[in-house]
Amino acid sequence: MLGIFIVQLPFSVCAVWCLIVLFKRHKTVSDRLIMWVMGLLAVSAFCGSHHMDPNPDYEMLAIYNVILQFTSLAVFPIICIYLRCFYEENEPSWVSYLATIPALALFAISIVLTTLLGLPRCGEIVKMLHASILVRSSLTPLENAYVLLTYQVYFITFYVSLSVSLVYVFSRLFTGKFKFNHIVAFLRGQKSSFVANVISLFFVIYFIMWAVSVLFTSVFSNTLSIWSTLWSLVAAAVLFLIGYVTAVPALPGGYINIERLRHPFSAMRQSTQEFLQGIDSGPMAGVASSGYDRIMESFKQYMDKDRGYLNPSLTIEEISRVLNTNRTYVSRLVNLYYGMTFRDYLNQRRLEYSKQLMNDEPDASLDYIASKSGFQSSTQFIRKFRESEGLTPTVWKQTLMLKKK
Numbered sequence: 061m062l063g064i065f066i067v068q069l070p071f072s073v074c075a076v077w078c079l080i081v082l083f084k085r086h087k088t089v090s091d092r093l094i095m096w097v098m099g100l101l102a103v104s105a106f107c108g109s110h111h112m113d114p115n116p117d118y119e120m121l122a123i124y125n126v127i128l129q130f131t132s133l134a135v136f137p138i139i140c141i142y143l144r145c146f147y148e149e150n151e152p153s154w155v156s157y158l159a160t161i162p163a164l165a166l167f168a169i170s171i172v173l174t175t176l177l178g179l180p181r182c183g184e185i186v187k188m189l190h191a192s193i194l195v196r197s198s199l200t201p202l203e204n205a206y207v208l209l210t211y212q213v214y215f216i217t218f219y220v221s222l223s224v225s226l227v228y229v230f231s232r233l234f235t236g237k238f239k240f241n242h243i244v245a246f247l248r249g250q251k252s253s254f255v256a257n258v259i260s261l262f263f264v265i266y267f268i269m270w271a272v273s274v275l276f277t278s279v280f281s282n283t284l285s286i287w288s289t290l291w292s293l294v295a296a297a298v299l300f301l302i303g304y305v306t307a308v309p310a311l312p313g314g315y316i317n318i319e320r321l322r323h324p325f326s327a328m329r330q331s332t333q334e335f336l337q338g339i340d341s342g343p344m345a346g347v348a349s350s351g352y353d354r355i356m357e358s359f360k361q362y363m364d365k366d367r368g369y370l371n372p373s374l375t376i377e378e379i380s381r382v383l384n385t386n387r388t389y390v391s392r393l394v395n396l397y398y399g400m401t402f403r404d405y406l407n408q409r410r411l412e413y414s415k416q417l418m419n420d421e422p423d424a425s426l427d428y429i430a431s432k433s434g435f436q437s438s439t440q441f442i443r444k445f446r447e448s449e450g451l452t453p454t455v456w457k458q459t460l461m462l463k464k465k
Contacts, residue, residue, distance in 0.1 A: 066289050067109045069296035074102035077303030084307065089152075089401060093142040094306045097135060101299065104131040108273075109292075118190075119183035126170045129214045132270075133163035136221040139263055140228045162217055166209065173206045182206065215274070222271055229260045229267075262302045269295055356393055358383045369409040370434040376402045407444050410434040414441065418457045426453055 078098035081091055107128035110116055137159030141152045174182050185203060188194035189211065196204060273291050362368045362382060380387045394402045414433040417424065430441035445453045 067112050067292045068106070069292050070105035070299055071102050071109060073296045073299045073303065074098045074105055077299075077307055078102055080303070081307050089395070090142060090145045090306075093138060093145055093152075094303075097138050097142055098303060100131045100135040100138065104128055104135065105295075107131070117183075118187040119179050122174065122179060122182035122186050125186065125210055126167065126174060129170060129210065129218075130163050130167035133166060133214075133217060133221055134160050136225040137163075140225055143229065143232055143260060143263070162221070166214065166217065170210055173202065173209060176202060177206055218274060219271065222267055226264065226267055229264055233260050233264075259302065259305055262298055262305070266295065266298050266302065269298065355383055355385050355390070356397065359390065359393070363409065367413075369406050370413065370432070372431075372434050372436045374406065374434070406434070407448075411445060411448055414445070414453070415456075418453065419460060422457060422461060429453065 075098075078095055081095040081098065084091060107124040110121055110124050137157070140159070141156045144156070145152055177185075181203070185194065185199075185207060189207070194207070196207065199207065269291065273295075359379070362379065368374055368379065368382075376387045376390055380390050383390065391402055394400070394405050398405050400408070410433045414429050414435075417429050417432055421429075426438045426441065430438040433441065435441040435444070442452055445456070449456055451459075
């Protein structure tokens with residue numbers, strides 16, 4: 061009984077952190093991504109734990125295999141997207157999520173094959189595979205395809221995805237110039253990059269452990285052995301540390317206050333105003349909450365009075381130079397005050413201005429409207445307008461003219 065409880069620890073840890081982030085205030089894009097990461101890892105850990113059952117229900121194990129394959133393959137690109145978001149403070153584009161296509165494709169084909177073969181037959185095949193008594197020559201072409209896809213193709217894809225993710229994380233660590241003396245600097249509140257680097261290191265450790273576990277369980281018998289118990293304990297500890305660091309609300313600028321690490325749950329319940337006021341007590345490299353108020357006032361003036369959003373080439377780096385600060389502060393504050401990324405904020409302001417222009421100048425061309433509103437092209441303008449309003453600018457303008465009549 062104790063062994064089963066320990067084996068389920070990784071699932072429990074991931075599920076708890078997923079729920080904590082779900083109900084957390086001030087959720088950023090990276091918060092939502094880590095919530096997905098923890099959710100996928102929780103499902104993966106739950107399904108994987110059944111491989112360690114000495115007397116499994118093989119029909120259920122066939123179902124768990126399909127789910128496990130999807131979650132374990134999908135979580136790698138999501139982790140990489142999360143780390144990129146955490147390091148760069150940018151919301152990932154939809155193109156980034158195309159990396160989940162292999163997981164989705166394998167998931168869809170596995171469901172089709174399982175449905176065609178029937179769950180009882182899939183259970184028999186899984187049982188024979190686990191007992192190492194499966195004779196491939198005795199299987200039908202469809203059954204051979206099932207074995208090939210759900211085991212051989214999956215293992216190849218798993219290790220390729222894991223290797224690519226490891227290379228990506230190591231490249232981030234190299235780019236972040238990780239040094240062990242950053243630990244002391246972090247404790248003194250002098251190095252924000254250490255937070256991202258330590259998260260990367262935790263993921264590296266978990267990736268390696270996961271690879272060893274998959275290899276071990278595919279070679280040896282799946283029993284609740286000393287190995288599975290030890291792995292579950294270490295995995296649960298690493299996952300707890302990952303969740304603990306990623307779920308604690310970072311102060312604007314990427315710093316995680318030592319006090320917040322000591323009392324994370326009370327920090328998560330802070331209101332927006334308390335969150336901003338708490339900046340003075342955190343390691344902000346000399347930038348107090350009054351400094352953030354000043355940056356935000358300057359930001360509003362630049363956008364509202366100077367209409368900086370009408371500049372098509374405006375970037376977060378450029379406005380950071382204008383405000384005499386850095387992109388991290390601007391990104392966090394825009395996310396906190398407006399609940400969106402800097403890019404989404406720009407598009408929203410430009411779309412609002414374009415509507416005003418179309419109302420004031422109904423005969424103006426779309427190229428003119430796009431150019432005056434700060435879009436780089438009419439194509440970009442039409443695409444963003446359709447995404448926001450659900451119809452093209454032309455149709456929107458025609459509807460507006462009908463209302464005026």
